[in-house]
Amino acid sequence: MTRRLIIFVNLVLLVIVGAGVGLFFKYSTQIPRLPDDLRLLAATPATEIIARDGQLLGSLGEREYISIEQISPHFLHAIIAAEDKRFYRHRGIDHFAFGHAVYLNIIRKGGAPGGSSITQQLAKNLFFSFKRSWERKIVEALAAISIEERFSKDEILETYCNLIYFGRHAYGVEKAAKLYFNKHASDLNVAEAALLAGLPNAPSRLDPYNHMPNAKARQNVILMRMADLGFVDRVEAIRLAERPMTMAPPPAYSTQHGSYPIDYALELASKTIGSDLVNYGGVKIYTTIDIRLQRLAEETVASGVDLLELNLKPGNADGGRLEGGLVLVEVASGRILTLVGGRNYNESPFNRAINSLRQPGSSFKPVIYLTALEKLDLSPASIYEDKPVTFDIVGSASWSPKNFDNEFRGPIPLWEAYARSINTIAAQLISEVGPAAVVETARRMGIATKIEPHLSMALGSEGVTIVDMATAFATIAREGDVVEPQILLRIEGPSGETLAEFLAVRERRFAEETCYQLISIMKGTIDLEYGTGHVVRRRGFVGEAIAKTGTSSDFRDSWFVGATPLYSVATWVGFDDNRQMFLSTGKGVTGASGAAPIWADFMIGALSSEPSREFPRPQVTGEELKKENKSFFESLRLKKSSTKD
Numbered sequence: 001m002t003r004r005l006i007i008f009v010n011l012v013l014l015v016i017v018g019a020g021v022g023l024f025f026k027y028s029t030q031i032p033r034l035p036d037d038l039r040l041l042a043a044t045p046a047t048e049i050i051a052r053d054g055q056l057l058g059s060l061g062e063r064e065y066i067s068i069e070q071i072s073p074h075f076l077h078a079i080i081a082a083e084d085k086r087f088y089r090h091r092g093i094d095h096f097a098f099g100h101a102v103y104l105n106i107i108r109k110g111g112a113p114g115g116s117s118i119t120q121q122l123a124k125n126l127f128f129s130f131k132r133s134w135e136r137k138i139v140e141a142l143a144a145i146s147i148e149e150r151f152s153k154d155e156i157l158e159t160y161c162n163l164i165y166f167g168r169h170a171y172g173v174e175k176a177a178k179l180y181f182n183k184h185a186s187d188l189n190v191a192e193a194a195l196l197a198g199l200p201n202a203p204s205r206l207d208p209y210n211h212m213p214n215a216k217a218r219q220n221v222i223l224m225r226m227a228d229l230g231f232v233d234r235v236e237a238i239r240l241a242e243r244p245m246t247m248a249p250p251p252a253y254s255t256q257h258g259s260y261p262i263d264y265a266l267e268l269a270s271k272t273i274g275s276d277l278v279n280y281g282g283v284k285i286y287t288t289i290d291i292r293l294q295r296l297a298e299e300t301v302a303s304g305v306d307l308l309e310l311n312l313k314p315g316n317a318d319g320g321r322l323e324g325g326l327v328l329v330e331v332a333s334g335r336i337l338t339l340v341g342g343r344n345y346n347e348s349p350f351n352r353a354i355n356s357l358r359q360p361g362s363s364f365k366p367v368i369y370l371t372a373l374e375k376l377d378l379s380p381a382s383i384y385e386d387k388p389v390t391f392d393i394v395g396s397a398s399w400s401p402k403n404f405d406n407e408f409r410g411p412i413p414l415w416e417a418y419a420r421s422i423n424t425i426a427a428q429l430i431s432e433v434g435p436a437a438v439v440e441t442a443r444r445m446g447i448a449t450k451i452e453p454h455l456s457m458a459l460g461s462e463g464v465t466i467v468d469m470a471t472a473f474a475t476i477a478r479e480g481d482v483v484e485p486q487i488l489l490r491i492e493g494p495s496g497e498t499l500a501e502f503l504a505v506r507e508r509r510f511a512e513e514t515c516y517q518l519i520s521i522m523k524g525t526i527d528l529e530y531g532t533g534h535v536v537r538r539r540g541f542v543g544e545a546i547a548k549t550g551t552s553s554d555f556r557d558s559w560f561v562g563a564t565p566l567y568s569v570a571t572w573v574g575f576d577d578n579r580q581m582f583l584s585t586g587k588g589v590t591g592a593s594g595a596a597p598i599w600a601d602f603m604i605g606a607l608s609s610e611p612s613r614e615f616p617r618p619q620v621t622g623e624e625l626k627k628e629n630k631s632f633f634e635s636l637r638l639k640k641s642s643t644k645d
Contacts, residue, residue: 363550
C-alpha cells in the first residue's frame with residue numbers, strides 16, 4: 001500500500017513538473033525583454049487628458065523618482081507589511097499567499113485577494129493588458145521570476161515604491177508624501193508611512209481627505225501587521241492607531257490634481273481599455289471638454305452657491321455645505337462641453353453631475369407634456385381645467401396633487417399651464433397617458449437613469465442625474481433627434497495608435513412637429529412675466545430658449561434646465577444629505593431662487609461671443625398649422641402674476 005502511494009505521489013509530481021515545463025516553453029516567449037536598469041521601467045510617460053481644442057486638460061502618471069536610500073525605512077516596512085510580508089524570502093512568487101488565494105477563490109467562487117507578490121504586481125503594471133485570466137497570471141509569474149533573477153530585492157522594492165498609485169493623481173511615494181503630508185518620503189514617520197502604504201489598496205475609498213475613517217481603519221491593520229513582523233513595538237502600534245492624523249491642506253486646483261471632467265473621462269476610459277493601462281500606459285485621452293466654458297461653469301457654480309448659502313436661514317447649512325452642479329451638452333453633437341459635479345472639487349471630488357440621483361421636481365414636466373402631445377393629439381392651445389383632482393392608486397392611498405400657491409385657475413391652455421407650472425394639469429396629463437408611457441418617453445429622450453412608473457412623476461418624484469436632464473432638453477432642442485451624451489472622442493496609445501474611438505450616433509425618435517409644439521410651450525417659462533423662470537430675463541439673459549424650473553418636495557432640490565439652439569444646460573442646487581433649503585426670509589428655495597440665477601449668469605457668459613439663433617421651424621402645412629403656437633405669447637398676454645414653481 002505504501003509502495004503504491006509513493007508511486008502515485010511521484011507520478012503526480014512528474015505531471016506537475018511536466019506541466020510546469022510545458023507552460024514555461026509555451027509562455028516564456030511572451031516575457032518582455034528586461035532593461036539593464038530596472039528604474040527605466042518606472043519612467044513611463046504620463047497619461048494625458050486632452051480638451052477638444054487640443055490643449056492639455058490634465059495629466060497623471062508623472063513621478064519624482066527617488067532611490068531607496070531616500071525612502072523612509074518606516075514606509076519600506078509598511079509597504080512590505082501591507083502587500084508582501086515574505087518579500088525578502090521568496091523568489092518572485094509567494095507560494096503560500098498564492099495557494100491561499102487559489103483556495104479562497106475556489107471556496108468563494110471568486111472575490112478573494114489575488115495573492116500577487118510585490119514583484120508580480122511590478123510585472124503586471126509594467127507589461128500587460130491587465131485582462132484577468134489564468135494565462136495572464138502565468139506570464140506575470142514567469143516575468144516576476146525573470147525580474148528576481150536579474151535584479152536585487154532592493155532594486156525591485158525601489159522601483160515598486162516609485163511606481164504605485166496613491167490616489168489624487170499621485171504616483172510614487174515621493175509625490176504622495178508631498179501631497180498628503182507636505183514632506184519628503186525620507187521624512188515619513190511610522191503613522192504616516194502606514195497610512196500611505198494602505199492607499200494603493202483602494203485610493204478613492206481610502207482617500208484620507210474624504211474618507212478618513214476608512215483610511216484610519218486600513219492604517220490600523222497595517223500597523224498591527226508591522227508589529228507582527230517586528231517592524232514596530234506593538235504597544236507603540238496601538239498608540240499610533242488611536243492617534244488622529246494631521247494632514248497637509250488639500251492641494252489647490254491644477255491639472256495634476258484632477259477635476260470632475262477629468263475623473264469622469266478617466267472612469268470611462270478605464271472601462272474601455274482597462275484602468276491599469278490608463279494609469280500606467282502613457283495613453284492620450286481626447287475629450288469634448290471646452291476649457292473656457294468649463295472654467296466659466298466652475299466659477300459660476302461656486303460663486304452662485306456661495307451667495308445662495310449666505311442668504312440661507314441661519315443654521316440651515318449646519319452639518320454640511322450647500323452643493324451645486326452644472327452640465328452643458330452641445331445640442332448639435334451631444335458632446336458634453338462642461339461638467340461640474342460640485343462647488344469645489346478639492347473639497348469634495350464626488351461627482352454629483354453623474355453619480356447623484358435627485359428629484360427634478362417640475363423640471364421633469366417636459367417629458368410629460370411631450371408624451372401628452374404625442375399620445376393625445378393635443379396642441380399648445382388645448383384647454384385643461386386647473387381644479388382639485390384626486391387619483392385612486394391600487395394598493396396605496398389616493399393622491400391629491402396641489403399647486404405651489406394652493407390656487408386653482410379654472411380652464412387654461414396648456415402653454416399657460418406649463419409657464420405657471422400647474423401641478424394639477426400635469427397630473428391629469430400623466431393620468432391620461434399612463435405612467436408607463438411617460439417612462440418610455442423619458443428613455444427615448446435619452447434619460448439613462450431607471451425610472452419607476454408612478455403618477456407622482458408629474459411632480460418629478462423619481463431621481464435623475466444632471467446629465468440626464470441636459471440630455472433630455474437637448475433632444476427637444478434637436479427637435480426629436482437623440483444623441484447619447486459624449487465626453488470621450490478617442491484614446492491613443494503612447495505611439496499614437498488608436499486604441500478606441502467614440503462616434504456619436506444620431507437617431508430620430510420624435511416627430512419634428514411634435515417637438516416644435518413643445519418648444520413653443522417651453523418658451524413661456526422665461527418669456528412670460530408670470531413664467532416661473534422669468535428671473536433669467538431679469539438677470540439679463542437674451543435670446544431664444546426653452547426652459548423649466550424645478551423644485552422638489554419640501555425644498556430639497558432646486559433645478560433650472562434650459563436649452564438654446566446651441567447649448568442645453570442643466571443646473572442643480574441642494575444638500576448632499578437631502579436637507580431642506582430655506583432663505584433667511586423664511587421662504588423655501590425654489591428653482592427660480594436657487595438654480596435659475598446660476599443658469600442665467602453662466603449662459604450670459606457662455607453665449608457672449610455667439611450670434612443670436614432661433615429654433616428651426618419644421619415645414620408644416622394644412623391641419624398641422626392649427627397645432628402651431630403661432631402668436632400665443634404676443635396676443636394672449638395675461639395679467640402679471642408672481643406664480644412660482
